[in-house]
Amino acid sequence: MKQQSNKKDTGTSKEQKPNTPSGGYGFNWIYLVLFGFLIAFSFFSNPISGSKEISWSFLQDSLLTKREVSKIIVVNREFAEIYIKNSTGVDSKDTNKSLFSTVESPKYRMTIGSVENFENKLEKAQNSFSSADKIAIQYQNRTSWFTTISWILPIAVLILFWLFMFKRMGNGGGMGNSMFNIGKSTAKLVEKDTRSSVTFKDVAGLKEAKVEVMEVVDFLKNPETYTKLGAKIPKGVMLVGPPGTGKTLIAKAVAGEAQVPFFSMSGSEFVEMFVGVGASRVRDLFKRAKEKTPSIIFIDEIDAVGRSRGKGGAFQTNDERESTLNQLLTELDGFGANTGVIVLAATNRPDVLDKALLRPGRFDRHIYLELPTKEEREEIFKVHLRPLKLAKDVDTLALAKLSPGFSGADIANICNEAALIAARKKEKLVHQHDFMEARDRIVGGMERKSKIISPKEKETVAHHEAGHAVVSWYLKNVDSLVKVSIIPRGKSLGAAWYLPEERQIVTKTQFIDQMCASLGGRAAEEIIFDEISSGALDDLEKATKQAYAMVSYYGLDKKIGPMSFYDSSGQNDRIIGKPYSESMAQLIDKEAQALILMAYEKTKTVLVEHRDELEKLAQHLLKNEVAEKKDLEAILGKRIESVSEDADKYDDTQLSIIYNKE
Template identity: 70%
Template sequence: MAKETKETESKRTNGRINPYWFYLFFVFFIFITYFFNASQSTKEIGWLEFDEAMLRQGDVAKIIVVNKEFAEIYIKKDRLSLERHKDLTSRVGFSELSPHYKIQLGSVQSFEDKLTKAQEGFLPEDKIDVRYVTRTSWSNILSWLFPIFLLVLFWMFILRRMGGGQGGGASLFNFGKSTAKLMGQDSKSKTTFEDVAGLKEAKIEVMEIVDFLKNPDHYTKLGAKIPKGVMFVGPPGTGKTLMAKAVAGEAKVPFFSLSGSEFVEMFVGVGASRVRDLFKKAKEKAPSIIFIDEIDAVGRSRNKVNVFQSNDERENTLNQLLAELDGFGENTGVIVLAATNRPDVLDKALLRPGRFDRHIYLELPNKEERKEIFKVHLRPIKKADDIEIELLASLTPGFSGADIANICNEAALIAARKKKDLVEKVDFIEARDRVVGGLERRSRILSSKEKKIIAYHEAGHAVASWYLKNVDSLMKVSIIPRGKSLGAAWYLPEEHQLITKAQFMDQMCALLGGRAAEDVVYNEISTGALDDLEKVTKQAYGMVAYYGLDKEIGPMSFYDSTGRDERFLGKPYGENMAKLIDKEVQDLIFTMYEKTKGLLREHRAELEKLAQLLLEKEVAEREDLERIMGKRDQAPQSV
């Protein structure tokens, strides 16, 4: 019975008449009315025809002057059958009771004078009866009503569009209403905590809030209070929104979800009004949960630095949000979840305890967490027996949950494109290369000289990284253009929580291997090392100015974790220190470059063999690298 009731309500909702059909019907009615009036309009004649063909012939029964604008002529019934009135009686919709002819009057006084003069010599019983009436017709009403109606219809359409496409609720008087989507028992989220992998600590804290809503007495008997707000902070794709969806699926309470940008509107006061309306609805359904995604759209800092780019409407919305979270008004039973990947721009008053009591940081997953995430996303995929989750987790360091989901989907697409029945390991490897490096561009035409330079460039990276002990293990080298790059070297990186100075220096040498190989082989350099030089320069500045790894600068760091210095044009150090930093960075890069060139000269034979292999096969696998350069004696060292 309950199911039938839901289906009936759904049909009623789906069968609701769109108001635009009413507007269309009204316009159609107006046009039909005009057409009908046009078809029923009387024939218009002049004074001469009226005088000679009707008045002098004794055909006129009466004359009615309407609004002193025109005169309606009525013909006697026995004269309508005459030949001269045949065109009148043959018209569609002809009636003996309606006016038969019409004369436009320039002046009523002139018409009366002409009529009196024309009836001179008429017997009193033959003179025409003239009456005067004031009449309001539909055509007159519609003539001024129709333009107004079109103007109102146009503005209603514009306002509905500006209201964010909210259907019937986005009328002129609903701008201040909240646009949050309500998830209740009828529209429950299908995501649960089982779908959230690799976030054990974060899940524990969030599950505690869900448990508080289900069993409040267990906590309140000890004097504990429910947290008012929880802030999810982390890089994009780490599962902030997914965690909120899981809360919506697990909690048996109303769940309001919306984006921070939905508070910001072009009309003054709309954002604050929507905040008030949102919390009013949440309090009415308490206990309840509100989720605000990308809260930095409305919660930006109000400090003096942003005075020239401040937005009064955004600040008013933020002030109202602060008051609702923890003001004089009671906020009992409403928990606010928020997510952002830019906590540095949020206002301090928004982050303090009492508003957001808990800050949950979601970091990029480690190897074990990536294995759990792969298991979740591999559930719906028909995979072959050669799939090794351990290998997939090792090949994806620094990948977020969203990146892993993308790799699984790309692998399935690649297998389907090849008409396979199962997704194999090679499809996942290709999908990983596709996500990291971009799509292969075999159609890109390169000259033989350019291809040879690229081969030596990639061989230089491979040889340098192979003989440096603190560089990750090399898996594959390719000179097939992919994305924006003309070649690539694929590594199997290990995860480090700390990086030593020796590791930094070996990584810089591996990055400079391509340019050094061009210099050693051709005694000339090209523009192909742009990306490598950018990474090397950033690493060098990080070592010198941030991590305190330079002897001359010493244990000093000019890193700003708050991000405030970025808003100023100046640097947090003087001109002399800036010169010293630049000099140390330049010396460090030149030293690493000369070290790399020396290493490639020492192993010039291996460099030549690998370059020739790349020119022949375009791709060198791990087995090819071991055959040319031997087994790697020292594996990368972890800290």
């Protein structure tokens, strides 16, 4: 068996040898040598290439007077070629002959200007000559190699440039170097011998999505299991989800697990500067896939060519993109048969895709990949921690519990950043505190302790963050507060850190308490300094958006009632204006403003009641710059409401996420 595999590898390597010479230039060097030879030939074969330029005085005094001129030929009425007699005692070596010609060449050359003037001068100079000694003038019209090359060379350079450009465009996907391959598909083919190293074991979490995709792979491997019951293979599977949730990773796992040819390309590769190239590439892609059936095609970021036709009005029409989409629709489910080819596609913008593309028969299955849960995050951490040299204090459960809302890409970034931090510290192992520092840096930005802040500004920031902390501590529906800091980080001058609960729904009371926590900083500035600053911009933006969402989206306002103006289909994007009347718009603005003002007054009431704790916490922040959970409990007391079990168990606040930034 071992010998057979070696022979197979040897045969494969022979087949993969390129046909062109080393360096990849092919026969282009032959054309370059030939072109250089023609230029050299034109130069050396030119009869006047070795002629010496002279003036009239030299011709008259040195040549005509001594009777050394044998003949004069006027060429193109522009210059005269002067030939010397061999019998005058002139050395034969001075008789110029071209390198590739045996024809005698002129010894001298002179620009004559006007032919009539030259004839008159020559006639006067030969007045004393006898009839036998007088020199006859011959006239010739010639086409020089240099004249021809002067207009051929620029055209040749342009042709060579365009050939080079077409070659570069034809190189994609290994489809050849000719300009005629521009309409060929650039998809990368993955077969059994070149399978991806990623398998389903490397895809942590996403259990339901893996089951759906693995069933497609199993159908290709064992089709009789399904066909005997009359089932048909699904033609397309659409992977939909936020960025970083593992759509492309699942496709790589399919390429690694499937025992069939796997074609992969991006949706943007169908788009070219030439009309009709996109549709041609779609046809060629499916033609190649059908030749190797059963096979799988993966199109990443399909929204590049699958956008809804006509959406956005006539200002965004693109005939080339639409023709590519029409060809893709026809290939997926058209008049012709398309058996044995399954199409995987991925996008994070399903709202912009054409409905004809999403219908059953083209993409029969839509797999939604959501942000991972706590258990799934723990599995993802374990996958990305495999290549790292970990210390014994690293707790994956703690990392998973204290990273809500993180995608798989975010978790991979944390693990890599922790390893970089440990290496920067010259540590031999990656410790838990390295992951804490990595997460702080990714979420909040890099600490900027060197940033100069005036004492007055620092005092304002300290009371601002203390206001967030006090309001959050005494309102039961706010997430558990675990850290407050006035160290500049990223663009923020300070931050309050929370441990969010993973909620699926949010009540009206929870919305209002969250708005109060956001407005705590501005309210604290007004109570302590009787003056407000611009530092609450992020807080005000967040509170305003929450208020308008409560009123116009979630139907949580009594006056407006159970109405929602949210458009999940995106069809109202083409409507200029709002989908409600002016009177309703005024009512929405009025109710949103009333909600914010009510939350602000509630926030001020809490802060006035606990002003002493506010002052103590602000002074602690001015002195230490950071208040951990134990410091908060020492100043504000034990929180009466039930705190998250995770926050009690893992007291290290460096792993909580930023909630407020100034």
